Amino acid sequence: MVKKEIAEISDYERQRQENIAQRDKLLKQLALDASSAGLGPGQKSKPAKPAALKKKPAVKRIKEETVPRRTSSRIAGIEADSEVAKRKAEDEYVAVQEAARVKRQRISGPLDLSEIQVVGKGWDKNENFLVDVVRRGADPNVRTFGRDEVKETTDKELRALREKMSGLELYDGFEPNRIKITPERIYSLGFHPVADKPLVFAGDKLGNLGLFDASQSSTIKHESVKKEDQDEEDADEDDDQDPNITSFHLHTRTISSFQFSPHNPSHLYTSSYDSSLRLLDLTQSSSTEIYAPTDTSLDEPISGVEMDPQTPHLLYFSRLDGHLGRIDTRSPDTVDIFQLSEKKIGGFSLNPSCPHFIATASLDRTMRLWDLRKLSGKKGAQLPALCGEHESRLSVSHAAFNSAGQVATASYDDTVKIHTFEGMSGWGPGRDLTEKAMAPSAVIRHNNQTGRWVTILRAQWQMHPSDGVQRFCIGNMNRFVDIYTSKGEQLAQLGGDGITAVPAVAQFHPTNDWVAAGTASGKLCLWM
Secondary structure, three states: OHHHHHHHHHHHHHHHHHHHHHHHHHHHHHHHHHHHOOOOOOOOOOOOOOOOOOOOOOOOOOOOOOOOOOOOOOOOOOOOOOHHHHHHHHHHHHHHHHHHHHHHOOOOOOOOHHHHOOOOOOOOHHHOHHHHHHHOOOOOOOOOOOHHHHHOOOOHHHHHHHHHHHOOOEOOOOOHHHOEOOOOOEEEEEEOOOOOOOEEEEEEOOOEEEEEEOOHHHHHHHHHHHOOOOOHHHHHHHHOOOOOEEEEEOOOOOEEEEEEOOOOOOEEEEEEOOOOEEEEEOOOOEEEEEEOOOOOOOOOOEEEEEEOOOOOOEEEEEEOOOEEEEEEOOOOOOEEEEEOOOOOEEEEEEOOOOOOEEEEEEOOOEEEEEEEEEEEOOOOOOEEEEEEEEEOOOOEEEEEEOOOOEEEEEEOOOEEEEEEOOOHHHOOOOOOOOHHHHOOOEEEEOOOOOOOOOOOOOOEEOOOOOOOOOEEEEEEOOOEEEEEEOOOOEEEEEOOOOOOOOOOEEEEOOOOOOEEEEOOOOEEEEEO
């Protein structure tokens, strides 16, 4: 019985062993198939541990003293230990010592910066930016030109002209503090062209246009004579009377400039930062809009306006985005727009005798001269011919033509420059001017640092001087108004008691020797 059970167990065990063998064979076959198809897991190789590096002791380097390289006297043709070699060495030593001594020696006497400049472009005294730093700021009521300069004038004609212009007196009808011609800061100012009555107009920051009649002073004086017998209290009340001033709210933003029509003195054209041009008819007592963008949401502030002196229906204007516009008042819907600068055009001017020539002043530091007779480019993107340009060190605020074809500019490099262009009436269309021809004929040092609260200073010519001498006026930061000739000679520095702010916006009467100037508080100063 025991042997039979062992035999049966052996058969069972044998069958189990066969099953295990078949299963292992099947698993190995499946593993081989999977590895050949790239499905099996790859063996991860263990990264070898880097062997520890043994630090080698640092080798101490012995600093060797450098000695001059030896040269062969035989090859140089010099006998060894000869007197020639000794003298040569001594001469070289003496020359080196002398050069070192001269380099360290103090320099006595005056020095010209243009001769001792080391780095930078050529030094120009006329563009000395250091003067701007030293002279920056204002000295209220401190004169830089007065009676002593007039007395020291040796030229008889110049002295007579200086005495004449310096003799202008501050309007005494009212103190400047009481003549508040506009409610806010004055940006534009001018006289009505009538010669027998001083009528002053001024535009302010909020779009108000003020009007002051300076002839009313004679009426007040006459009334004061009649009331001499009255008691002192009544006299005091008369002294406290305010001037009669009329003001109109023409625009919603700053009135940047205005001009009376040279063909109709009752027509006043105004430009504004509200993107519009308006015509004020003094006889009809009405103001009409003659230009504005068709889209009311567009903001295209206008910086200047001028009427063509020879063509009564052509009107020009400049924008703060660098464009110049031309509009025919007979068909206001037709407007020509020229992009003359990538930056702000602060002011422009037409040549009175040749109005196809236009001078522009821009924030890009240039004064450019254009000729409208020659246009180039595709329709809708045409440009007038650029005759030439002059670049200043800083931005140019304004450019103004006089009747003689000269352009005066004021810029933030504290200069007033006068450019003289002769024979412009004989120039062909699109004449190309050289850099020398565009250079200023006179440069005047003038403090133009107005800051934030004072209106930008602009040089404004007297358009038709009675004596034929071209002259312009410009505000002075010391609370004066300066007057210069076209040669850069100063004629006068107008001031007076009661001026408590900078008369920044100054303007001549077209024919009479009257000068008006406005302040940031809307006050008017008048010299006659």
